[in-house]
Amino acid sequence: MELPKDRESIRALVDDEYFDHRTIPALEAHLMTQIQTNTYDFKANKALLKLYQYFPEMTHQPMVLRACLISLMNLPSSDYAALVYLMPERSMKSEPVSDLLRAVDCFERANFADFWESLSQSETLSEYLTAIPDFKPKLRKMVLTMVARTFQSAPRDELAKILGIEDGRLDDFAAKEGKGVVLKIEGDRVLFAKNEFNQIRTKKFKENVDFESVLKVLGNPLA
Amino acid sequence: AHRTMKGINRNDMNRIGQGEIPIDFDVIRAVKDFVFDLHDSMRRSHIKDEMEVLYSQTFRKLSDDYYKNSAWPSAEVISSQCDDDEIFLLFYSEMRMRHINVSNMADLNDRFDAWNNYCSLFDVILSCKDTNFFITSTWAFDIINEFVYQFQSFCQYRTKGNLSDEELQLLVNRQDAWAIQNVLGYLHGIIKVSKIREISEFERSKGSAKGSNDCPKSPSQLHQMMGYYAIIGLSRLHCLTADYYECLNVLSPIETADRNSEFCNNMNAYVSLYRHMGVSFMMLRRYNDAARVLSEIVVHANRSIKSGLLQKPGMEQIPRQLEKIVSMVAVVLILSPGSILDDSVLQIAVESNRERIAMIVEGGECFEKVLRDLFRSASPKFIVCSMPTFAKGSDSVPSNSLYDQQVQLFCREARQHVCFPKLRSYMKLYAAISVPKLSRFNEMKETELLAALISMKQKSTQIEWGMSGEKAPVEGSPAFGMDFNYFIEDGVIVIDENAQKKRFEKYFINQIKKCNDVTKQVKGLAI
Numbered sequence: 001m002e003l004p005k006d007r008e009s010i011r012a013l014v015d016d017e018y019f020d021h022r023t024i025p026a027l028e029a030h031l032m033t034q035i036q037t038n039t040y041d042f043k044a045n046k047a048l049l050k051l052y053q054y055f056p057e058m059t060h061q062p063m064v065l066r067a068c069l070i071s072l073m074n075l076p077s078s079d080y081a082a083l084v085y086l087m088p089e090r091s092m093k094s095e096p097v098s099d100l101l102r103a104v105d106c107f108e109r110a111n112f113a114d115f116w117e118s119l120s121q122s123e124t125l126s127e128y129l130t131a132i133p134d135f136k137p138k139l140r141k142m143v144l145t146m147v148a149r150t151f152q153s154a155p156r157d158e159l160a161k162i163l164g165i166e167d168g169r170l171d172d173f174a175a176k177e178g179k180g181v182v183l184k185i186e187g188d189r190v191l192f193a194k195n196e197f198n199q200i201r202t203k204k205f206k207e208n209v210d211f212e213s214v215l216k217v218l219g220n221p222l223a
Numbered sequence: 224a225h226r227t228m229k230g231i232n233r234n235d236m237n238r239i240g241q242g243e244i245p246i247d248f249d250v251i252r253a254v255k256d257f258v259f260d261l262h263d264s265m266r267r268s269h270i271k272d273e274m275e276v277l278y279s280q281t282f283r284k285l286s287d288d289y290y291k292n293s294a295w296p297s298a299e300v301i302s303s304q305c306d307d308d309e310i311f312l313l314f315y316s317e318m319r320m321r322h323i324n325v326s327n328m329a330d331l332n333d334r335f336d337a338w339n340n341y342c343s344l345f346d347v348i349l350s351c352k353d354t355n356f357f358i359t360s361t362w363a364f365d366i367i368n369e370f371v372y373q374f375q376s377f378c379q380y381r382t383k384g385n386l387s388d389e390e391l392q393l394l395v396n397r398q399d400a401w402a403i404q405n406v407l408g409y410l411h412g413i414i415k416v417s418k419i420r421e422i423s424e425f426e427r428s429k430g431s432a433k434g435s436n437d438c439p440k441s442p443s444q445l446h447q448m449m450g451y452y453a454i455i456g457l458s459r460l461h462c463l464t465a466d467y468y469e470c471l472n473v474l475s476p477i478e479t480a481d482r483n484s485e486f487c488n489n490m491n492a493y494v495s496l497y498r499h500m501g502v503s504f505m506m507l508r509r510y511n512d513a514a515r516v517l518s519e520i521v522v523h524a525n526r527s528i529k530s531g532l533l534q535k536p537g538m539e540q541i542p543r544q545l546e547k548i549v550s551m552v553a554v555v556l557i558l559s560p561g562s563i564l565d566d567s568v569l570q571i572a573v574e575s576n577r578e579r580i581a582m583i584v585e586g587g588e589c590f591e592k593v594l595r596d597l598f599r600s601a602s603p604k605f606i607v608c609s610m611p612t613f614a615k616g617s618d619s620v621p622s623n624s625l626y627d628q629q630v631q632l633f634c635r636e637a638r639q640h641v642c643f644p645k646l647r648s649y650m651k652l653y654a655a656i657s658v659p660k661l662s663r664f665n666e667m668k669e670t671e672l673l674a675a676l677i678s679m680k681q682k683s684t685q686i687e688w689g690m691s692g693e694k695a696p697v698e699g700s701p702a703f704g705m706d707f708n709y710f711i712e713d714g715v716i717v718i719d720e721n722a723q724k725k726r727f728e729k730y731f732i733n734q735i736k737k738c739n740d741v742t743k744q745v746k747g748l749a750i
Contacts, residue, residue, distance in 0.1 A: 016411065019403060019404045019407040019408065020404060021404070046466070046469070050464075050466060050469075053464065053465075053608070053609065054403050054404065054608060054609050055609060056609050056620055057612070076681065076684055077686075078468075078507040078508055078509070078685075081506075081507060081508060082466075082468045082507060085465040085466075085467065085506065085629065085632060086465055086466060087628075089620070089624050089625075089627075092628065105635065105639075108639055108678065108681070108682075109639055109674060109675075109678050110674040110675070110676075110677035110678040111674055112674075146677055146680075146681050147677060149677075149680055149681075149710075150673075150676055150677045150680050150709075150710055150711060151710065151711045151712075152711065152712040152713075153712075153713075197680065197708060197710060198710040199710065200717070200719050201708060201719060214732075
């Protein structure tokens, strides 16, 4: 994802003043900008969570949640994991962050149907997600990629369930967001494009011995 | 003031006050000479080996001989030995306080005194007014390392929750002392003033033009050393406050993969640096990098044990740290067996944790418990660095909370791996196996198995730095942690094992060459 336009002005704060509590308002505003403009600045968001760690009385739960939500959109990077370690323990234990943690646990175990269910079950989460319209599509694409790395094909109805969409929408999804990952849909099976992980890799035999060493071994008088 | 004059009776104090006897009348000659020599090497002669002997050996010996259970003389007592050099006395005071700390004599006032001394010392360094300094690598690292350690210790102390009213009052009055923003402020300040980042960037971009006039320069050798080790100290501090990304990120100016780097000559710095890098990689699930970095320490430390390096003074902490590192290797081994490349390290990790690893195979609850125990024994002591709320009865963040959180999050991750070892061992036995069959072997439903297979693959996907000199540790390229690939086609799991890339050619060529050399030697011997 792109970096937000005001990143340069924030940069100095993030690099040099991330331990000054007066930076908090600027970083919070920066996070809201990211959500509004569909951009992403991991370091700035991490700096914000660090400041909450240093000055717990200044923690804003909604900001914590937002930072985590948009970091999920950058999977499979470890951004989300990195943020959760920094999160105040209190946030972890209270809704809606605890709901999110539970949902992500399902996601990481590849229990995708449960993942979508958990998201929709939490009202607060759903509210926040309406402000981040790109969240679900992005995660859907991720699920599709993960599945395509392990399977060569999958039954339509199963795939639709895993993607959290209705069967009817599947063709549309495969054509647009699934482009490059889905090869085609044949009857009731969805075939995935061949990638590095869902087929036998051709074995490359590399001979890495250089001629000089072989010469020496053979006791060649020229060597 | 009362502590500095400890042991001197009132009569003598009066005589000192009246100028009858000098203030340092009861200081041993050898100690006076030591102070004089150390001052000389720091300010005038700048000879590395001399200072190394004084700092590492002489100080230790004198401490053992004369100050086993007491403090070294305070700065004012020995100041005549060093021309009343205020700045040198700040360094001396730091050494003195470190010695007090080691002998476990520190109370709250001592901690405040130490903080005040660090402030004075660092303020002087930051002001750059005086640049006629020399310091050894060992000394510079020790100062920063102790600074971070004392901060760690103070955080644990002030969040303990069982402080007396008097202590609480003192803490409330001195909220600036050991406050996280001030600690970070100093470390950042030292790094900035040393210009180490600019120097590193310049050297990387210009390569050979190192000594040129365009190259940014540090105010003094001491500033450069302090800046260098401040980076390592900062990295450690970030790891202790659970910011694993930043722990790796701040290391960019240092050549962490280069065996000729400054820190490689300093065993304590080397172990500390790589250990915290290893922990950070592991927590960020970059198991390949974690395995590599931690293995480096194990191999290097074992070599040092054989060469007797670890018997020298100053290496006392290393064996214990090594134990923790081996436990961490075991953790990585369990979570990502494909990541450990070095056979000798593999052997050591398995040997030291034989029983635990045997239990893992059972799966289930044992799995999580073993990993949790290993993690607890291996991890650093994470700290809560925020200021506690001093009002009684209020809910401050408790002292162990960050540590517990890291353990909890680690266990969460471990739980997701529970069925993987068994799955992996079955899959290694087959080139292809049907989904129903594998589910039966693992006592799982087919849907559960399929989810586990997707999850296992996803968890092996990571970015890998690979100890490359080209990239910073925090960056890397996509990599896979498993040593085999698998996918599902028509209800059958196809397993594709990596061809064993054993480099037989190189080994044989080396041995043939050696044999030829020996033969030549023998032929050359006149009989």
